[in-house]
Amino acid sequence: MAPRPRGATEPAAQRELLSAGDVARTIARMAHQVIEKTALGAEQEPPPVLLGIPTRGTPLAARLAARITEFSGVDVPAGALDVTLYRDDLRRRPTRPLEQTQVPGTGIDDRVVVLVDDVLFSGRTIRAALDALRDHGRPRSVQLAVLVDRGHRELPIRADYVGKNVPTSRSEDVSVRLAEVDGHDAVLLRAGREDAR
Amino acid sequence: MRHLLTTEGLAADDATALLDTADELKRTLLGREVRKLPTLRGRTVVTMFYENSTRTRVSFEIAGKWMSADVINVSASGSSVGKGESLRDTALTLAAAGADCVIARHPASGAAHRLAGWLAEAGTSVVNAGDGTHEHPTQALLDAATLRERLGGLKDRRIAIVGDVLHSRVARSNVHLLATLGAEVVLVAPPTLLPVGVRSWPVTVSHDLDAELPALDAVMMLRVQAERMHGAFFPSAREYSIAYGLNEARLRLLPEDAVVLHPGPMLRGMEIGSAVADAPRSAITEQVRNGVHVRMAVLYHLLAGDGADRD
Amino acid sequence: MNEVLIRGARLYGEGEPVDVLVADGVIAGIGAPGVATVPEGAEVIEAAGQVLLPGFVDLHTHLREPGREDTETIETGSSAAALGGYTAVFAMANTDPVADNAVVVEHVWRRGREIGLVDVHPVGAVTAGLAGERLAELGTMAKSAAGVRMFSDDGHCVADPLIMRRALEYSTALGTVVAQHAEEPRLTVGAQAHEGERASRLGYTGWPSSAEESIVARDCVLARHAGARLHVCHVSTTGTVDVLAWAKGLGVDVSAEVTPHHLLLTDERLATYDPINKVNPPLRTEADAERMRQALADGVVDCVATDHAPHAVQDKDCEWAAARPGMLGLQTALSIVAETMVRPGLLDWRGVARVMSERPAEIAGLPDQGRPLAEGEPANLVLIDPDAEWTVHGAELASLAGNTPYEGMRLPAVVSATLLRGRITAREGKIG
Numbered sequence: 001m002a003p004r005p006r007g008a009t010e011p012a013a014q015r016e017l018l019s020a021g022d023v024a025r026t027i028a029r030m031a032h033q034v035i036e037k038t039a040l041g042a043e044q045e046p047p048p049v050l051l052g053i054p055t056r057g058t059p060l061a062a063r064l065a066a067r068i069t070e071f072s073g074v075d076v077p078a079g080a081l082d083v084t085l086y087r088d089d090l091r092r093r094p095t096r097p098l099e100q101t102q103v104p105g106t107g108i109d110d111r112v113v114v115l116v117d118d119v120l121f122s123g124r125t126i127r128a129a130l131d132a133l134r135d136h137g138r139p140r141s142v143q144l145a146v147l148v149d150r151g152h153r154e155l156p157i158r159a160d161y162v163g164k165n166v167p168t169s170r171s172e173d174v175s176v177r178l179a180e181v182d183g184h185d186a187v188l189l190r191a192g193r194e195d196a197r
Numbered sequence: 198m199r200h201l202l203t204t205e206g207l208a209a210d211d212a213t214a215l216l217d218t219a220d221e222l223k224r225t226l227l228g229r230e231v232r233k234l235p236t237l238r239g240r241t242v243v244t245m246f247y248e249n250s251t252r253t254r255v256s257f258e259i260a261g262k263w264m265s266a267d268v269i270n271v272s273a274s275g276s277s278v279g280k281g282e283s284l285r286d287t288a289l290t291l292a293a294a295g296a297d298c299v300i301a302r303h304p305a306s307g308a309a310h311r312l313a314g315w316l317a318e319a320g321t322s323v324v325n326a327g328d329g330t331h332e333h334p335t336q337a338l339l340d341a342a343t344l345r346e347r348l349g350g351l352k353d354r355r356i357a358i359v360g361d362v363l364h365s366r367v368a369r370s371n372v373h374l375l376a377t378l379g380a381e382v383v384l385v386a387p388p389t390l391l392p393v394g395v396r397s398w399p400v401t402v403s404h405d406l407d408a409e410l411p412a413l414d415a416v417m418m419l420r421v422q423a424e425r426m427h428g429a430f431f432p433s434a435r436e437y438s439i440a441y442g443l444n445e446a447r448l449r450l451l452p453e454d455a456v457v458l459h460p461g462p463m464l465r466g467m468e469i470g471s472a473v474a475d476a477p478r479s480a481i482t483e484q485v486r487n488g489v490h491v492r493m494a495v496l497y498h499l500l501a502g503d504g505a506d507r508d
Numbered sequence: 509m510n511e512v513l514i515r516g517a518r519l520y521g522e523g524e525p526v527d528v529l530v531a532d533g534v535i536a537g538i539g540a541p542g543v544a545t546v547p548e549g550a551e552v553i554e555a556a557g558q559v560l561l562p563g564f565v566d567l568h569t570h571l572r573e574p575g576r577e578d579t580e581t582i583e584t585g586s587s588a589a590a591l592g593g594y595t596a597v598f599a600m601a602n603t604d605p606v607a608d609n610a611v612v613v614e615h616v617w618r619r620g621r622e623i624g625l626v627d628v629h630p631v632g633a634v635t636a637g638l639a640g641e642r643l644a645e646l647g648t649m650a651k652s653a654a655g656v657r658m659f660s661d662d663g664h665c666v667a668d669p670l671i672m673r674r675a676l677e678y679s680t681a682l683g684t685v686v687a688q689h690a691e692e693p694r695l696t697v698g699a700q701a702h703e704g705e706r707a708s709r710l711g712y713t714g715w716p717s718s719a720e721e722s723i724v725a726r727d728c729v730l731a732r733h734a735g736a737r738l739h740v741c742h743v744s745t746t747g748t749v750d751v752l753a754w755a756k757g758l759g760v761d762v763s764a765e766v767t768p769h770h771l772l773l774t775d776e777r778l779a780t781y782d783p784i785n786k787v788n789p790p791l792r793t794e795a796d797a798e799r800m801r802q803a804l805a806d807g808v809v810d811c812v813a814t815d816h817a818p819h820a821v822q823d824k825d826c827e828w829a830a831a832r833p834g835m836l837g838l839q840t841a842l843s844i845v846a847e848t849m850v851r852p853g854l855l856d857w858r859g860v861a862r863v864m865s866e867r868p869a870e871i872a873g874l875p876d877q878g879r880p881l882a883e884g885e886p887a888n889l890v891l892i893d894p895d896a897e898w899t900v901h902g903a904e905l906a907s908l909a910g911n912t913p914y915e916g917m918r919l920p921a922v923v924s925a926t927l928l929r930g931r932i933t934a935r936e937g938k939i940g
Contacts, residue, residue, distance in 0.1 A: 085235070
C-alpha cells in the first residue's frame, strides 16, 4: 500500500465554513424563517413539530425549537426521528446501532412537521425519514430544515430552510460539529477520503 | 454477527448492543398504529422447529414480520422432515431455496452449531431457538431485557434460577449472559437437578430457596416436568413443590421490588403458585412482549448490515 | 515366492541390526547382516535399522460384514488391518445378522481365510441377538470351523447379572473368554458424552464413569466366583483401573484393553460439536487419558485394542445425538501408541510388542500369534519405521468409511511391511 499523502486528513486540509458564532446566527435566522413560513402565532394554527434526525439533527432541532419559542413566545415541541430502520443502504455497511426516536407527546397527526438535519447531501436520509414519518402518523405537511446544503442530490428532494449552501465536490466531506455531541460548534470542509487515496 | 448460537462466549458489548437495539425497537413501536418496519424487506427467514413450541415460533414469526422479512415456517410434521430427511439436507435445501436466516429449534444439543457449519458456504445465518438441553440464547436475552427494564441494570444484581437446571437450556443461556452482564447468579435446585461440574460455572449453588429469597433482586422459576420423578430426580411433585415451588408464602420472603420471571410454559401449582404468576411483581407477560423486540433486534443485527462485521 | 529376507532389522528395536530369513511361513534364520546368502527368488526387504515386532493382534474390530457392507467389508477391513501391521483381528458380533450362531461365525471366518490378509477370528455373541436375555449357542460356535475363542455382546452390555454369571460359568468348559462392554444401561439412558464439566455445559446427557466402573466391579466379582476368565473391553476411566488393580490383586482372571483414542483424545473434543468424536465409551477427561497411559505401561491394562468402528458419512455428518458412536482405528493404532506411549518413554518397542501382540494373543488363546522373534517361530511380523511421520487422511485409509478423529494430524511411526505366515500382506502402504 502506498503511503497516504501526509496532511490529507490533518486539520491543515480543513477549511472552516462556519464558526461557532456563525452557527448560532444561522440557527437564529432559520428560526425566523420557520416562524414566518408556518405562520406561527396565528390563532388557528397549532405550532409545528420539529423532529431532528440523529445524530446531530436531534440537538439542532432542540436549538431551533428553543430559538423559535424565544422569538415567537410559542412553545414548539421538538423530538428525534431515527431513520436507520428505513434506510435503503443498510446492506452496504456494517450493522448500525439504532439511535433514539422521540416523538413529542403532541404526536404528528395533522401537524406541520419540520425535519431537521445537519447536512443535506444525496437526499436518501430524508427519503428514509419520510417513510419513517408515515409509520408514526399523518402530518398535515412536512418541511425540511438543514444547516448545510452541499448539493449532489440523488432524489427529488429540496430543503425549505437552508442555513448555508456550500458547493462541494463529491469527494469532499462536510463535517458539522455541535457542542452537544462534539464539545464545540463549527462546520468544516475537508478534502475527502478519495482525494487522500 | 453472523449467527446467534449461544450466550456462552457472547461478548458483553455485543449482548449490550442487542439489548439496546431491542429497547430502541420497543420505544419506536410503542403506541404506533403501524407496527411494521421496512428494514428486512426482501429477506427470507425460515423457522425450522423440530419440537413443538408455539410461543417461541410465533414470537420469531412476529419479529420477522414486523421487520418486513418474508417468514416461512417449517415444522417437523408438515414437511419432508417427517419423512426422515436429515437435518443437514433440510437445511441445505432451505438455503438453496433462498433462506437468508434459519431459526432452528431442535431436540439435539449442538444442532444449531452443526447447522451453522453446514450453512457456512451458503452464507445463511443461524439463530438457535433452543437446542436440546444446551442453550436458548434469545430467551436469555429477553429475560435480560426484562430485568434491565425492571431493575434498571444488571450489574451486581442477585438473581436466582430455581428448578430443573440439569435439563434446562434456558438456565444455561441465562447463567452465561447474566454473568457476562455482571449479575450474581444463584442456582437453587435439589442436587439431582444440577449438572455435574456446575461448580465450574460462574454461579453459586444452593439447595435452600427460603434462605436465598430475602437477598434476591429477581427469581427465575424454571419449568419442572412432573415426568422427571420417573427418572428419580425427585420423589414427587408434591415434595418438589413444597421445597422449591414459589408459593404466596414464599413470595413474602422476597424483597418488595424483586422481580419474578418464568420462561413458560408454566405449570401453575408445581413450580409457581397461580397467584404468584399473576402478581404485579411477576414480569411474565413482559417477558413475552420483550421477546418480540429482542428477536427483532437479533434479526436486525444478523441480517440488516452488509456482513462486513460478521465473524 | 515363499522366501523373504528382511535385511538389517532391529528386533524389538533393540541391539544391532540383523538379517531375518523367512521361509515356509516361519522364521528360518536370524543372523548378522550380510552373512546369510540370499536364496534364489527371495524377496528382499531393506529394513535399514527399522523395528521388527511380532504382528499385531486386535481383540476388538468391527468389520461390518454381514449387514453394513457400505461402510466396511471383511476384505476392506482386512486391508486396513494388514496396512496397520495386524496379523490377526477379532471381528465383533454386532453384525446383521448377529454373529450368534455357527453359520454367521463360519462365514466371517471363511471370508477372512479367502482374503488371506489377516487372520479374522469372529467373536461370538454372548446372548441371542445381543438382546441380553438368553445365552447364544456358545458351545456350537466354539466348536464350529471358526473355533470361536471370545464372546462379547459389544455395543451392548450383558447387564443382567444372572446372564453374565451363567456366560462366565459356561465358558469355563469351553476355554473361551467373555469380553464385556461395561456400561450399566440404567445409568446411561440417553447418554451422549462423558458426564463432566464439558458435557454439562454443552447440554449433552452425561455418561457417568460409574456406569462403566460398577459393571467392571460386578463382573470381576462374578468371574472370581465362577473361576472364569473375564476380559474388559475398552476401559476408559480412572475408577475402572482402580477396580482392575484390586481384582488382579485378588487373583481374578481378568484382562483389559484400552483403545488408542482413549490414550490420546479427551472430552475437550466435545467443543467441536462434531460427532466424528462420538464414541462408546465416550472420550473422557485428560486425567482419565493419562491414567490409561500409565495403566497400560504398568500392565494393569493388558493391551491395546482398536474398537475400529467404520460408519457411513450420513451417520456421522449429522447432529451429535443422531450420530452413531465409533471411530476408525486399525491403520492409526500403531501411530497413536507411538505418540502416546513410545515418545514419552512409557513403553519401549518391546513393550509395544507386549501390548499390541503378545498379550492380546495370550488373552484370546492364539497359539501362532504374538510369538517370540526366534528361529522356528511363525513368521507373523510387522516392520516399523519408527522415525517416519505421516499425515492422516480418512479418504486415503483402506476402510470404506472415513470416520477418523485424527484427520489432518501428523503422527509418528509407519508400517513398512506386514507378514502373515511368511507372506507379505502389506508393504510401504500398499497391500501385498
